[in-house]
Amino acid sequence: xxxxxxxxxxxxxxxxxxxxxxxxxxxxxxxxxxxxxxxxxxxxxxxxxxxxxxxxxxxxxxxxxxxxxxxxxxxxxxxxxxxxxxxxxxxxxxxxxxxxxxxxxxxxxxxxxxxxxxxxxxxxxxxxxxxxxxxxxxxxxxxxxxxxxxxxxxxxxxxxxxxxxxxxxxxxxxxxxxxxxxxxxxxxxxxxxxxxxxxxxxxxxxxxxxxxxxxxxxxxxxxxxxxxxxxxxxxxxxxxxxxxxxxxxxxxxxxxxxxxxxxxxxxxxxxxxxxxxxxxxxxxxxxxxxxxxxxxxxxxxxxxxxxxxxxxxxxxxxxxxxxxxxxxxxxxxxxxxxxxxxxxxxxxxxxxxxxxxxxxxxxxxxxxxxxxxxxxxxxxxxxxxxxxxxxxx
Amino acid sequence: xxxxxxxxxxxxxxxxxxxxxxxxxxxxxxxxxxxxxxxxxxxxxxxxxxxxxxxxxxxxxxxxxxxxxxxxxxxxxxxxxxxxxxxxxxxxxxxxxxxxxxxxxxxxxxxxxxxxxxxxxxxxxxxxxxxxxxxxxxxxxxxxxxxxxxxxxxxxxxxxxxxxxxxxxxxxxxxxxxxxxxxxxxxxxxxxxxxxxxxxxxxxxxxxxxxxxxxxxxxxxxxxxxxxxxxxxxxxxxxxxxxxxxxxxxxxxxxxxxxxxxxxxxxxxxxxxxxxxxxxxxxxxxxxxxxxxxxxxxxxxxxxxxxxxxxx
Numbered sequence: 001x002x003x004x005x006x007x008x009x010x011x012x013x014x015x016x017x018x019x020x021x022x023x024x025x026x027x028x029x030x031x032x033x034x035x036x037x038x039x040x041x042x043x044x045x046x047x048x049x050x051x052x053x054x055x056x057x058x059x060x061x062x063x064x065x066x067x068x069x070x071x072x073x074x075x076x077x078x079x080x081x082x083x084x085x086x087x088x089x090x091x092x093x094x095x096x097x098x099x100x101x102x103x104x105x106x107x108x109x110x111x112x113x114x115x116x117x118x119x120x121x122x123x124x125x126x127x128x129x130x131x132x133x134x135x136x137x138x139x140x141x142x143x144x145x146x147x148x149x150x151x152x153x154x155x156x157x158x159x160x161x162x163x164x165x166x167x168x169x170x171x172x173x174x175x176x177x178x179x180x181x182x183x184x185x186x187x188x189x190x191x192x193x194x195x196x197x198x199x200x201x202x203x204x205x206x207x208x209x210x211x212x213x214x215x216x217x218x219x220x221x222x223x224x225x226x227x228x229x230x231x232x233x234x235x236x237x238x239x240x241x242x243x244x245x246x247x248x249x250x251x252x253x254x255x256x257x258x259x260x261x262x263x264x265x266x267x268x269x270x271x272x273x274x275x276x277x278x279x280x281x282x283x284x285x286x287x288x289x290x291x292x293x294x295x296x297x298x299x300x301x302x303x304x305x306x307x308x309x310x311x312x313x314x315x316x317x318x319x320x321x322x323x324x325x326x327x328x329x330x331x332x333x334x335x336x337x338x339x340x341x342x343x344x345x346x347x348x349x350x351x352x353x354x355x356x357x358x359x360x361x362x363x364x365x366x367x368x369x370x371x372x373x374x375x376x377x378x379x380x381x382x383x384x385x386x387x388x389x390x391x392x393x
Numbered sequence: 394x395x396x397x398x399x400x401x402x403x404x405x406x407x408x409x410x411x412x413x414x415x416x417x418x419x420x421x422x423x424x425x426x427x428x429x430x431x432x433x434x435x436x437x438x439x440x441x442x443x444x445x446x447x448x449x450x451x452x453x454x455x456x457x458x459x460x461x462x463x464x465x466x467x468x469x470x471x472x473x474x475x476x477x478x479x480x481x482x483x484x485x486x487x488x489x490x491x492x493x494x495x496x497x498x499x500x501x502x503x504x505x506x507x508x509x510x511x512x513x514x515x516x517x518x519x520x521x522x523x524x525x526x527x528x529x530x531x532x533x534x535x536x537x538x539x540x541x542x543x544x545x546x547x548x549x550x551x552x553x554x555x556x557x558x559x560x561x562x563x564x565x566x567x568x569x570x571x572x573x574x575x576x577x578x579x580x581x582x583x584x585x586x587x588x589x590x591x592x593x594x595x596x597x598x599x600x601x602x603x604x605x606x607x608x609x610x611x612x613x614x615x616x617x618x619x620x621x622x623x624x625x626x627x628x629x630x631x632x633x634x635x636x637x638x639x640x641x642x643x644x645x646x647x648x649x650x651x652x653x654x655x656x657x658x659x660x661x662x663x664x665x666x667x668x669x670x671x672x673x674x675x676x677x678x679x680x681x682x683x684x685x686x687x688x689x690x691x692x693x694x695x696x697x698x699x700x701x702x703x704x705x
Contacts, residue, residue, distance in 0.1 A: 003497055010482070010493050017484050229478030233541070236444045237497040238469035392448070392463055 003239035007247025011221050012254060025214035025259030030266055033206035036327075037199050037271055051080040051133045053140070054091045054103030061111025067104070067144050080136065088125075095125065101133025102126035104141045114148045196350070196357050200274050203267035205326035207260055208288060208349045212317035214259045215292045218252025219300040220309050222387065227306060231391075241391045245384065249293060256289035276353060280362030284352040287372035291345040294380030295320075301386035320344045345375045394421035397471075397549050397580035402452035403442050412438040414604045415452070420549065425571065425581040427595030429588065429691060435604035436584040437477060440551050443582065444474045456549050470498055473547030477554045479534045480541075483527035487518050487537055490526060491544055498545035508544060515570065516540040532563025539570060550574060551582045556590065568594060588692045600695055607698040616689045622647060623663035624687040625670060628655040631679030639673045655683075663688065 015021040055071055057064050071082045083100055085091040091103040105123040113120040122141045126134025196204065222245065225231035234244050264281065267273040275281045296313055303309030321327070324346025330337050341347035352368025398420040405413045413435040420426040428436045441447040443454050445461040445468075454461040459468030481490050491509045500508060513519045516536040518529075526534060535555060542550055552571065556564045571594055575581050585591055591598050592612055599609040608615055629636070637651035640658050645666055648659040660666045663686045674681050 006493070006496050010485070013489075014482060014484050229476045229480035230482065232441075232444075232446055232476050233474060233480045233494065234497070235446050236469065236472060236474040237494070238466040238499070239497055240466060241464075 003237075003243035004246035004250055007234070007244060008250035008254065011218065011247070011251040015217055015251070015255065021214060021217045021255055021259075024210060024217075025255060026262050026266075029206035029210040029259075029263055030270075033199075033202040033263075033267060034271060036202040036206070040198070040202075040328075050101075051136055052083065052100040053080055053133065053137045054083045054085050054094050054100040056085045056088050056091045056103055056105045058087070058108045059106045059110040063111040063114050063148065064106045067106060067140075070144065071140065074140075092125065095127045098127075100127075101130030102137035104137055120145075120148070196354055197274060199267065199271040200353065200357060201329075201350075203263065203271055203273040204275070204350060204353050205346075207263040207267075208292075208324075208346050209317070209321040209326040211256055211259060211289065212292045212296060212320065213314070215252040215256040215289065216296045216300075216310065216313045216317075218248050218250075218255055219293065219297045219383075220306050220313070221251065222248045223300060223303060223306040223309055235391065241388060244391060245387045248387075249297065252293040252296065253289055256292055257285065260285045260289060274357060276356035276360075276365075277362045280356040280360075280365035281353070283362065283365050283369045284349055284356075284372070287369045287376065288345060288349045290380070291372045291375035294376045294378075294383055295345070297383035297387065298379050301383050301390060321346055323347070325350055342371075345372055348372050348375075394423065396420070397422050397457055398426075398443065398582065399455045400439070400443055400452070401454075403439060403449045403454070404451045405438050405442060405447060405449050412604050413442070413449075416601070416604070416606055417452075418599055418606070418609060420580045420582055422548070422580055423575055423578045424596045425575045425583055425594050427591040427598040428582070428584040428601055429586070429591045429595075429598050429695065430584075430601035431586050434586075434601045436586075436601060437553055438604075439601070440474075440553055440582060440584060444472055444551055445469060470545060471548045473542035473545065473550040475539050475542035475550070475552045475555050477557065479531075479538045481526050481534060481537055484525060486523050486525055487513065487529075487540075488522045490537060491541060494541045495544050500545060508546075512540045512544050515543065515573075517566065530560075530563075531558060532560050532566075535559050535563060535567065536570075539567060543574070547579065549580045549582065553584050554586070555583075556585070556587065588690055588695070591691055598691060600691070600698055602695075602699045608694070612691060615691060615694045617661075618694070622659040622661060622689065623666075625658045625660065625663050625667065626655065626685045626687065627658075627670070627674065627681055628683035628685075629674060629679045629681050631674075632677055633679060636673050636677045636679055639677070640670055643669050643673070 053071065055068055057068060068082075068084065071080070074080050075082045081100075083094065085094060085103065088103075088105055091100070091105070094100045095103065103125055105125065107121055107123070110120045110122070112118075122145050124134065124138045124141050126137060222231070225234065225244075231244070235241065264273075264275055264285070268275065295316065299313045299316060300309045303312055321344075323330070323341055324344035325341055326346050329350075330341065348368045348371040352365045352372070355364040355368060356362060396419050398418075400419070401417050403413055403416040404411070416435070416439050418426060428439060430436050438447065442449045442452075443456075443461065445454070445463055445465075448463040456468045456471045459471070461468050461472070482493070485493065488509060491512060492505060495505045495509065509522075510519070513522050516539060518533060518537060518540070521529065521533065526537060529537070535558075539552070539555060542552070555571075556567055559567065568590065571581060571583065575594075575596075581594075583591070583594055595612075597609065597611055598615060600607045600615070608618055610618070633651040633656055637649045637656045640646060640656065641649040643666060645660045645662060646658055647661070650657055658666070658670060667684075667686070671681070
């Protein structure tokens with residue numbers, strides 16, 4: 001066994017006896033994620049995962065039926081659920097019962113109006129408690145209406161030129177234009193706006209947030225050894241100075257891995273968190289822990305005392321955690337914030353989990369893991385050099 | 394005797410402060426060498442360079458012939474360091490502390506178990522070996538601090554003010570341990586600002602102040618260096634004036650004077666003179682009630698050399 005692993009083993013024993021690492025690394029994030037899940041879970045995450053939209057087609061023409069085909073295509077991708085109703089009354093009852101969150105009403109005469117180039121109306125009725133579903137239904141309806149509008153414009157232009165097409169062709173044009181899914185970009189959501197389910201979001205957010213506090217126990221140990229005088233004993237022993245720094249790195253890494261593993265398993269069983277394919281999760285956890293060790297190691301290399309390192313580390317962990325969207329996805333809906341979050345390992349970790357949470361295989365985690373590895377290499381290299389220099393006076 | 398430690402021209406500066414300037418000394422096997430000086434004199438900086446913790450700006454350190462450098466582990470196994478602070482882990486037991494450091498010196502298995510038991514016995518902590526160190530008294534922690542330095546059987550043991558803040562009983566136990574180690578052939582480098590400890594333990598002493606060794610030698614050599622004499626005070630009754638005259642003529646006596654309570658004699662060596670002096674009292678029929686010998690101490694030497702007291 002190398003000197004570094006012996007030092008790490010000793011530190012692990014001390015940390016287990018101390019219990020503070022267990023409390024900060026496991027108990028606190030587990031409790032907080034569960035509390036957040038209970039309090040905020042339904043507010044902004046779970047509703048969006050249960051989008052049930054109704055369709056009432058009172059027109060029943062080729063044009064109106066094309067909306068049903070569009071909705072069916074989206075339903076096939078697992079993004080929404082679609083229920084067809086015969087009339088507005090039964091659809092409203094469905095909303096009141098919670099069966100659907102919103103419905104789209106295509107009134108009688110819509111097809112004729114579209115062909116005649118006249119104004120037409122598409123109604124969207126939504127549950128006030130299902131704003132996301134209502135917004136999605138509204139978006140689909142608007143896009144469908146725009147498609148018809150584009151077809152009307154084309155037809156009007158052609159007629160104006162004296163080369164009016166036969167009515168059957170106009171019908172086809174209208175259908176094709178209506179089905180052209182130019183604005184249905186929400187189907188292929190970008191990674192920035194992709195979202196985990198509530199339990200996984202809070203479990204992962206709290207886990208990665210407290211990870212930075214947990215790994216700090218290891219690297220701060222170097223400053224504690226310095227303060228307690230045991231560092232001089234270690235440096236006087238026939239072991240390389242790199243072993244001392246490496247030992248602290250190993251214990252930081254081990255504490256981080258233990259903390260994350262326990263939290264992943266615990267939240268899976270207690271909160272039904274869906275972390276995704278194990279290989280992808282493992283990749284993100286390992287690179288995430290490495291990046292946390294690197295950043296906290298850099299802080300330790302600057303600090304003069306363990307207390308100073310603890311305080312500075314806490315500030316950095318909170319700022320990065322908040323910015324990285326571990327409490328709430330601050331990057332959604334704001335391009336600048338969205339880009340800013342990518343300066344944090346937290347955001348990449350959450351992004352990586354999002355990438356693999358929707359049924360993708362583990363390789364979907366590779367971009368985020370690569371980013372986390374980059375954090376590790378850049379910050380870790382600087383920390384390694386500075387900590388070594390600290391030991392050589 | 395074999396030279397275990399050779400420090401030659403050690404110099405170390407921190408920014409504009411020259412902490413140690415051209416310090417040189419040697420320690421032989423079984424010899425206890427004291428670095429005596431006040432706080433801030435350069436003792437800890439000197440031993441840090443000897444132990445390979447600090448890289449000297451110039452000069453060299455050899456332990457058992459091996460150069461000691463901060464960037465090399467060569468020769469480290471021959472050094473046992475007892476830092477000034479109690480450098481142990483409070484949340485480990487005495488045994489766990491010893492085993493952890495023993496393993497860093499490549500000790501393992503039965504050899505380590507046996508040696509840990511031996512050291513626990515030497516430092517008198519065998520019955521508390523499985524207790525967490527944070528439950529120990531300050532003196533017990535100090536003893537364990539020394540035990541860790543001894544564990545790997547070093548040829549050179551460096552003790553940096555090991556009795557600071559220790560109760561008298563534990564202090565005596567520590568001093569006895571050092572005497573025992575020296576008798577076993579270990580070379581001991583002992584720093585202290587307690588003059589009594591240096592006088593009791595050290596075969597040779599270097600007086601260090603402001604980073605420079607002011608003088609070095611045995612206690613007697615240092616005392617003679619500044620012209621100090623032994624003083625014998627004899628409390629007595631009888632014809633003391635005649636006794637003083639006879640005593641003044643004894644070899645090695647520089648002065649003898651009588652008073653109502655007895656006589657006082659200044660000499661180069663009190664121990665050698667004492668039998669002859671006692672004969673003087675007997676021949677004059679004077680009755681001796683008390684004899685006290687005052688040897689010039691290192692405190693006086695230090696004061697003479699530096700113009701300040703050791704505890705300044």
